[in-house]
Structure formats: C-alpha cells, structure tokens
Amino acid sequence: MALIELRNVTKRYRVGEQEINALAGIDLEIAQGEFAAIIGPSGSGKSTLMHLLGCLDTPSTGTMTIDGMDVSRASSNKLAEMRNQKIGFVFQSFNLLVKLNVLQNVELPLIYAGIPSSVRREKALAAIERVGLTERVNNTPLQLSGGQMQRVAIARALVNSPKIIFADEPTGNLDSNTGATILEMFRELSRQGSTIVLVTHDNGIAAQAARRIEIRDGRIVNDTINPPQPVAA
C-alpha cells in the first residue's frame, strides 16, 4: 500500500459569494521512498494540494490516507499529531523562530511530541549534524545566511524521523548556487530513503526529482517518471 493515497479529492473555497474549486478531483499515490515534484503555475492548486498532503488542511470531498491513516475528516488535534509524528516541512521563507537559536528551532517539533529534554537535545544535535551546522547551534537565525537557514529548516523537518518531507519552493528565496546545494541535500536524503514531496513552479528543479506531477486548474495533467539524473547537478 502506498504511503499517501488520494481518491477523488476536491477542495473548494468560498471567497465572498464566489466559490473557487482549488482542487477538482485528484487521484494520487505516492509510495514510500519516492522523490516527487509537484509542478504547476501559480493558481494551479499546487499549494492547496501540498497543504492537504501536509495535513495542514482537510479536503472538501474525497478520501486521503497517509501511512494507512484516513485523515480526510480528522480533527484539528489529530492533524497536529500527524504533522508532528509523520511529516516534516521545509518552507520557501524558512519559517524559523527568530527568538530561538538553531538548537531550539530544531527541537521545536520534539517539544510538542513531549520528548524529555535530554533525548530532545541529542536528537536535535544529530539532525543539525546531518545538515552540517554543528558549529552554529547557538546562533539565532538572523545570524545565518539564507542557505544556512534553509538547512536549519531541513534539520527541523528531519528531527522527528518523519515518513514524508514536504518542501514548498525550498529554493525560492535562495540564489541559484545555494539553491543547488539545498536541492542536492534533498537528493541525498532521498538516496538515504526519505520520502520527499517538493512543490515548485520551476521546471529545472522539478527535473531533478524522480517523479514529476504536473498540476493545472486543480487537476493532475501529467504524471511522469524523470530519467535518472547525474549525481552532480
């Protein structure tokens, strides 16, 4: 069974009198260990889809299961638990808490998981080491470069050993060199067995993923397997 399964999922928003069909019937399966890129122009519904997949929102109709758990009608608390235990997020704008240092930012998901402080520290340090920022643990985000901030965000996404990592335009705020490094980091994680779903509007970035899911007007219009990429990007 696939890790993520969407069956005829729709999402409607009401903006004033107008009803917007952000997603108009999506069927999608993502298996364990896949590296998929969701691509589409702005307004295509890709962010809405990502929010649903990331358990930040629930669909209007249709069913969605993640890791065997039906989350299409889950309560807000249940969704929070899913996000905490099974999902890691990496955002375009990093979304680090500027009042906390690197270690504390990475520890955040563990705090809400109720993990005791000694274990928390150990796990957070391990995650920080994976992204190569061990010497910056006591710095605050504002003392870091964009690339470093995104690495902290990745460490935070990894710290709870999630089933899936979602990345929403992770390179959008970075220059192309740094962006390439970050992408390489995702590919490395993928090689180590993580399931990664990446949302982008950039074909070049989508091409680096193993699978390319193209979305337009709330529907999947193209779902292809990319040819294997050379290691060096």
Next chain:
Amino acid sequence: MNLWLSLLVGFKEIWAHKFRSFLTMLGVILGVASLLSMFSLTAGMAHGVREYITQLGGIELVGVIKQEVPVEQEYKWEISPGRTVADAEAIAKIPHLVSLVSPVVELPINIIAGPNNFRYEAQAVWPDYLPINKHNVAFGRPLSWLDVEEAKHVCVVGRLVVDKLWPDRPDYNAVGETVLINQRPFTVVGIFEFYESDRDKRRRELGIDKASAYSSSGNLRSPSSSSYSRSSSRYSSFTRKNSTVVMPISTAFYEFKSANVVGKEDQGPDYRLDRLIFQVADIDRFKETLDRVADMLRVTHRGIDDFGFDTREEWFERNEEYIRNVRASGGLIAGISLLVGGIGITNIMLASITERIREIGVRRAVGAKGRDIFIQIVVESAVIGVIGGLLGLVASLGVMKILVAISPGDNAPVLEFENVVISFSFAVIIGVVSGIYPAVKAARIEPIEALRYG
C-alpha cells in the same frame, strides 16, 4: 509542551518586550497596590475602633437604663423603686452569667488640692467598676470592698486629674495626698495609668502635636506649658477616661445623698442610681444573660418594666458593618483599576498574537495543537499578572509609607497576611482571565492562514 517550558517561553516573551510588558503590568501593579493599601487602611481603622471599644469596656459591658413604662403599667409605675443598689445586689447573685456588676452614682464635684480647684464628675461605685471599665491602677491601689463597707473617704483618680491638680509636678505620684471633694477631705489611694490610643501614642512619640506632647520623664515639659500637656489632648477619645474620679458608693450616699432639699423641704435620702452596669461573663450567652438579669430586675422593680439594656453590641455591629462597607467600596474601586489593568493585558496580548501569527503558524505546522497555543498565551498573560502582582505588593508598601507620612496621626495601616494573599491572588486571576480571550483566538487560528500571513 509542558508547563515549565511554557513558563520559560512566557518569561522570554516578556523579557523581549521589557518596556511594553512593564507598561502592561503597570495597571496590575497599581491595582494591586491600591487594593492592598485599601485593605490595610481599613484594617487599621477597624483596629483603632476595636481598640477604642475595648478601652471603654468592650461589648461585654451592659448598662441597665431607665425606660418609659408600658402604657398598661402607667397607673402603678410609682410602686417601682427605680434602679437602686438592691438591683446591683440582685444581679450579683446571678451565678456564672454575670462576672462583674457595679451601681453608679454620678456626682458633680468640685475638687481642690492646694490652690487648684476644678469641676469634675465623680463616679461613686463598687470596686467592680474598675475592671468593668478596664481601668488599671498605675500608683497605689484600686477601690476595695472594705472602702465600700466602711464608707471610707478615699478616691482613685485619673492621670489628667493629678496633672491638673499638681500642674508643676509632672507624673506626680499623688497617693496619700488629701484633696477636698465638695468640701469633704478624701485621701487619694490610687492613680490610674494614662490611657491613650495607639494613634495618639504614635502622635505623641512623633511629637506632631505639641499640645498633646507628653514626656514620661517630664523634662521636656516646662511648668508654664504644663496646662497644655496631657490634659489638652482634647481631641482624644480617651480624655474622659483619663479624667475619672471614683469613690465608694456608700461614701457618696452618706456624704452627698442623705438629704435632698427641694425648696425648703427635705425629700429624704435619694437611693436612686444614675447608672447600673455589669459585665457579661460569656459573650456567647449574651442574650440568655440579659434575660436572666431582666427576670431579676422585674422582681426588685415589683413587676414594673421601667428598665432596659444599653448594649454595645449594636454599636459594635454598626462599626463592623461600616468598616465592611468601606472595605467593600474601596475594594471595588481598587478592583476596577485592577480590572482595567486586566483589559490592558488582554489588549496587549491581542496585539501580540497578531504580531506573532507567523510564529503560531510555524508552531502549529510542526505539531503544536490548539491547546498548546492556548496554554502558551494564557501562561504568558498569567506571568504578567504574577510579576505585576508581586511588584504591586512591593509598591503598596511604598503607598502605605506615603499615607503614613501624609497623615501620621491617623490609624496606621495594618498589613494582614490574608489581605496580601487576596490582593495577590486577584492579580493572578486577572492575569489568567485576561489571557483567555486572546488565547482562544490564537488557538483558533488555522495553521495555513497563519503561515500565509506576512
């Protein structure tokens, strides 16, 4: 997220906005300070009033008073002898319920020692009169039963009387001196201690009111100013008590009451009392005691209901109620300022969550439940309440100092532990309650909305 971490986050958040947090706290600080000062002021007032009542005999003291006879007894009222010493003797026979009793005859007197001559009112009494009225003898001895039985020409006088009669001898121990009371020689056998309220004592020690200044060693007082010494503390409620002259009631009857000449005719001896006072032994059996005494008096008064009771219970109750009212209204006003402080907290917390909406979104995204966000905000505003409350307690000490400095003569505020606890708890409750609305609002923010923001 556990409570400890929430507290830590709360403190950090407050520390990050020190000035803003302080301004927010100011409402709570002022509220708590005024609440506690208010409570302490009324506690001081209550203390003063209770002290005064106790000095005057406390609520155990009951007076038997003359009263209009009921209409149906009007035709035969004359068969009642009125209040006499026989009443006192009857009341004294009631076992257990009455601890002390004394008949009182009030005599306008002219008291002379050497060249000095004053008008006073003397109390002709039994020895019980002294303990009933909480009199203490500083020099010499109190009245004794022997004085009464033998109708001795002795008297016990108050401090101010001695001060007036021997103005150039401060703190004179006049025991053994002979004075003339209405032309009869009396020996002073005792002098009462000087009575004053805590408030007057403080005034005197601070030397605020020169006129009432009193030095126990006397060297601050020149003979010329002596008439301004204790005697002129005319504002004091204790002046009357300090001007007491007591003598045995039997002596008064023999010397001053054996004849009652109206016009050219002697009406015979007058045995009527001006007052009849007794002390209730057990305040819990107050009503029962009064009933028993009334039964007794109905016998001695031959069934005529021409007497009643003058109790301080009502007076005492009135005072207590008055103090309760002052406390309640003052507490209400102080409570309102505390409430305003609470609204300030709510306001700043609302601003704070708007400012931190992205932080809330991030926390939600990594797994914080609505409940976690709720707790975080409530704890933060509770911390403001707690710190504000503590600072308010400290501030109230200052406020009380200022109040004492402004009017040192008044009853000193009394800081009671209970009131400290009430004021502080009020601050904490205000802190928690004012955080609830912003916290609910913050907890309800949808994570995607929060992440989209800004």
